[in-house]
Amino acid sequence: xxxxxxxxDGLRTINSTLQFQTEQPDWTITSPxxxxxxxxxxxxPINVTIDGHTGFYAAGxxxxxxxxxxxxxxxxxxxxxxxxxxxxxGNASQAAGATAHGGLLVIEGDASxxxxxxxxxxxxxxxxxxxxxxxxxxxxxxxxxCGDAGEALGDSIYEAKLFVAGxxxxxxxxxxxxxxxxxxxxxxxxxxxxAGMDKDPQDFxxxxxxxxxxxxxxxxxDEY
Amino acid sequence: MCGIAGLYLKNPELYSKLGELYQPMxxxxxxxxxxxxxxxxxxxxxxxxxxxxxxxxxxxxxxWVALSNSVSSAFGANSRIxxxxxxxxxxxxxxxxxxxxxxxxxxxxVRIVGSGTTVEIYKETGLPKDVYQRxxxxxxxxxxxxxxxxxxxxxxxxxxxxxxxxxxxxLCLVHNGSLSNHNRLRxxxxxKGVSFGSQNDSEVAAAYLTWKLRQGVSLKDAxxxxxxxxxxxxxxxxxxxxxxxxxxxPIACKHAVMAETDxxxxxxxxxxxxxxxxxxxxxxxxxxKPATVYSWGRDNTGGTH
Numbered sequence: 001x002x003x004x005x006x007x008x009d010g011l012r013t014i015n016s017t018l019q020f021q022t023e024q025p026d027w028t029i030t031s032p033x034x035x036x037x038x039x040x041x042x043x044x045p046i047n048v049t050i051d052g053h054t055g056f057y058a059a060g061x062x063x064x065x066x067x068x069x070x071x072x073x074x075x076x077x078x079x080x081x082x083x084x085x086x087x088x089x090g091n092a093s094q095a096a097g098a099t100a101h102g103g104l105l106v107i108e109g110d111a112s113x114x115x116x117x118x119x120x121x122x123x124x125x126x127x128x129x130x131x132x133x134x135x136x137x138x139x140x141x142x143x144x145x146c147g148d149a150g151e152a153l154g155d156s157i158y159e160a161k162l163f164v165a166g167x168x169x170x171x172x173x174x175x176x177x178x179x180x181x182x183x184x185x186x187x188x189x190x191x192x193x194x195a196g197m198d199k200d201p202q203d204f205x206x207x208x209x210x211x212x213x214x215x216x217x218x219x220x221x222d223e224y
Numbered sequence: 225m226c227g228i229a230g231l232y233l234k235n236p237e238l239y240s241k242l243g244e245l246y247q248p249m250x251x252x253x254x255x256x257x258x259x260x261x262x263x264x265x266x267x268x269x270x271x272x273x274x275x276x277x278x279x280x281x282x283x284x285x286x287x288w289v290a291l292s293n294s295v296s297s298a299f300g301a302n303s304r305i306x307x308x309x310x311x312x313x314x315x316x317x318x319x320x321x322x323x324x325x326x327x328x329x330x331x332x333x334v335r336i337v338g339s340g341t342t343v344e345i346y347k348e349t350g351l352p353k354d355v356y357q358r359x360x361x362x363x364x365x366x367x368x369x370x371x372x373x374x375x376x377x378x379x380x381x382x383x384x385x386x387x388x389x390x391x392x393x394x395l396c397l398v399h400n401g402s403l404s405n406h407n408r409l410r411x412x413x414x415x416k417g418v419s420f421g422s423q424n425d426s427e428v429a430a431a432y433l434t435w436k437l438r439q440g441v442s443l444k445d446a447x448x449x450x451x452x453x454x455x456x457x458x459x460x461x462x463x464x465x466x467x468x469x470x471x472x473x474p475i476a477c478k479h480a481v482m483a484e485t486d487x488x489x490x491x492x493x494x495x496x497x498x499x500x501x502x503x504x505x506x507x508x509x510x511x512x513k514p515a516t517v518y519s520w521g522r523d524n525t526g527g528t529h
Binding site (some may be wrong): 033034036053056071072074075090091093113131132133 | 475476479496497498499504509514
């Protein structure tokens, strides 16, 4: 295990040390002090633990790495992640997992508004609740919420799958409750297990696109 | 952009360290607002029947004593004044509203930055660390303080356009965000007799609250009515005689975070401004919900909303 101290080593040194790290597999970052862009752009399958609360864009653009944040995290955690795992032990602020293409983002506490906004293939599991406008324009991937969802869940959603165990304050435009097929249940069961959430998949409802907002209709292709 | 930060001390043993504890909070918000900075500090309440004015003039050698003496003779009152860089704190036992009106008419080059029994407002253009230093705030004692670092969007970088904006007796506002209906609202408020010192959008929000409070509306109700009447993005922090209140717009466009320990309550645009406080690692930390008023005060502890 190698250790880096943000107050001593500085953000640029820490990120450049970790981004193409192939020699040392395990790292700890201490004294994050809510600073932004910690452990961003990692490219190798290393394990990074951040000991404390982080600021904006923590573990953004992650590829291959497993990042654990022992604390809360600010806006845009794991934004545009491509692969790997990001686990937040505390709560996450707005836009967690925004535009992320792949990998697994686990938030053990609550996530604020716009969680999974424009997600493009990531799997997000939230142990608590999510705020308003979560999964806004979500394209592909899965958002699992073990608690409640705020206003306008899945507004203008594309083909992402949303699973919520608790209440949904309101559904956004074109987002509807959908049938939980055996295939969906298998996806959910696998995600809960990988995230380490002790929840019964049978308690969840699934939400997704009603597919009525699309401008393009294949049956009317001749009319365009 | 802009950054805001507020610190309310619950532990009286820390009162003497308010300025020292708050300094790194404001400076941490420099990258969000390097143009100007300002604080409202609540300290040294005046005696019964007295009022405290925060005044400003661009000339460092301005004759503040002459101003104080003329207030005394005009109102047959006892007055004293203490200069602090470009600002001065006038304490008088004359009527607050009468002095306010008289100063605006008689001393047109002096700006009234705030007034009340406890509040002192200091604001200037420049880096937050320099503004903090020029007003000697690091050694300041007090109960609570709110402040702002500005990156101008809606009006010029001037002292008058800096925050906080006074909103009546001991009340002031700092704002992160931008309002889109401020021109129309400013005209409406002018017709109701509210005066303005800048073209700043946040000043309109402050004036709106002033107008509501003058009509006897409570601060909480005034903030909730602002949700209907103000169009735009905002996180507001309002300093009051006893504490402060925080409210975000209904879609919570501008971030904000709050934290509480046994010793203090803090709010800031970003957590990094709170991380510098002792005990922040183990504080209860949460994000204020949209369109919800949170307030702290000596007669109202524990975060009501």
